[in-house]
Amino acid sequence: MARFPETSSSSRERARQSVTLQDIAAHAGVSRSTVSLVLRDSPLVADATRTRVQASIKALGYVYNRGAAALRASRTFTLGVVVYDIANPFFGAMVAGIDSVLHRENYVSFLANSEDSPERQQRFLERMREQRVDGLLLCPAEGTDPALLTQLADWNMPCVQVLRHIGTPPFDYASTDFELGVRQAVDHLVTLGHRRIVFLGGDARHSATQARHRGYHEAMRAHSLDDVHRVIRGAVTRRAGFDAVQHLMQESPRPTAVICHNDLMALGVMLGLQRLGLVPGEDCAVVGTDDIEEAALSMPALTSVATHPYAIGEEAARLAMRRIANPDGAREQVVLTPRLQVRHSCAPIPTPEKTSYRRYPHATLDA
Template sequence: MDESSNRFDETKAVTLNNVAEKAGVSRATVSLVLRASPLVASETRERVTDAIASVGYVYNRGAARLRTGRSGTIGLIVPEITNPFYAELTAGIDDVFDKEGRLTFLANSNELPERQDRFVRRIREQGVDGIILCAAEGTTGDVVAQLRRWRLPFVQILREIEGAVGDFVAPDFRRGTELAVDHLVARGHRSIALMSSIRKTSAALERVNAFQAALQRYGLPSSGIHPCVTDRAAAFQAAEMLLTARDPPTGIICHNDIMALGVLYAAQNRSSKAGRAFGVVGFDDIPEGSHCVPKLTTVATRPAAVGRAAALLLMRRIAAPKDPPERRLIAPKLIARDT
């Protein structure tokens, strides 16, 4: 048999028939593999996948979208892409969608509603099947109203847009703040301050409200709520002012771990090592917190679990767009370390 008969003509487009012939299966089986159908045996799936790579077949997503009305893509918009929390959140989301054969488009709003609106329009133009949105500060219900007009499924994460009813997933920030206060009180602290985010978001407000309620429950006065930019440098400067005050707090709860690390640096700068005499609690349990000295006590908000829950909820919303909206809170956990 002429060896050239087994070669594909590289000048012609490779088709499903070429893949099927190479793999020794039917064209329908190849189609099932491309759609990630569970009906195909693993051995057959592997053979078809090898054949696809061998002949250089490229799946035509545009044609598939015309047939199914679905693009297999999802939009994800976050406000602060450099924060390690959002990296873990994105990983959780992508883990679910990758297993479902979906591609995630990631955009960073940088806390700018107008930039966010522009990304929402652009992502929609890409024909995404749905959007996961962590709203930028100042976002109004207009963006949700627009998504509804477009009949584009969406899930809000971390921050609720005031007055905008819809699916929502977040850590239980209220419970997490209670855990932080409980921890410091149990260690003997009676003068506790909250270094909150300067952002006016539901996630920040929940912490503030929970902090005040927890202190009231213990019958303790507040040592102040101190809004701050959520980075090390700003937290360092704010902590320097707190620690040099006439009556400084003995415990500080921070909006996130990045701020808490800034507080630790300020304490070390004043030769006041954080520990039993001076307590610091962060939020999010980023990896750096478990390696710094002293090791940071934190509230684990489980961003990867939040991401997975949001992805699963969006898939349910895509499949059943008329179902009632759901609100899911992921239980936090206090990680007690040296501070």
């Protein structure tokens, strides 16, 4: 059989693999047990000693086999995080909140994007099980079978549901009160004199969408506006908001205010109004949900229901840490209170003589 000479890269790899903890200990002038503590990020090691050992690890080219260590330990210090729309800035803020807590607990996360597909979600969950994650933060995909919670329990995988929930209580859950948030938006618009208030909501049937719709209907009923309530279901994207308001503004009488499922949709609505030569906030009030960073920076600044994604992420991660530490403890639900951030996209209902058609030739929406 022909033999091929060993390459320099493979030689270096073999050398790294041959380095032992005793070699590092001798190089750093410490005990083998101290090296082991440093590799496990133990707080028992002094900072100066930790720095010296880490320098020796780097100098010798040692690579810690965390997978093998995990097989010997009861925990892997990893947490699975499954969301359904990673492109939405809301989830960027939420994941940042999760990571802030995990970093303090010496945990890392495995992030996956289900794209609202239960099948795709299931593949990720199986991979995370193979990686022996200590727990899971799950934003259930639309159409997820509640039996999934039983499966996760059979896997001994602690699960905290985030934003959406499936199954029947009790379960661990972290979110915000979406129903209250929409009620706050309706109440504010009514105080400004608006009656023809349209809700642009999602067409999904999960718990978070249902809560938003419920909040809108209950608030309109409380203000005796059942006769003018209007819900348009569809996608909850910037493009969907842009397209929907084009049609709404052709109606007679047309709405004087629009509440949107999220801020991306509301920003699309404002662009759509500008395309028609209308001024958001003056010719039609616009309210979004989530209060992402872009809301305050838009023109005009968008009134939005702050749902606190960063704080939701923190609370969800803390819930997971408590559940991992105490698997048999009582289930917890943490539901944050939203807050309406009033900005310039809302104004009192316009009178006919004040309604104007100002042209915005540069107001466009990229496909």
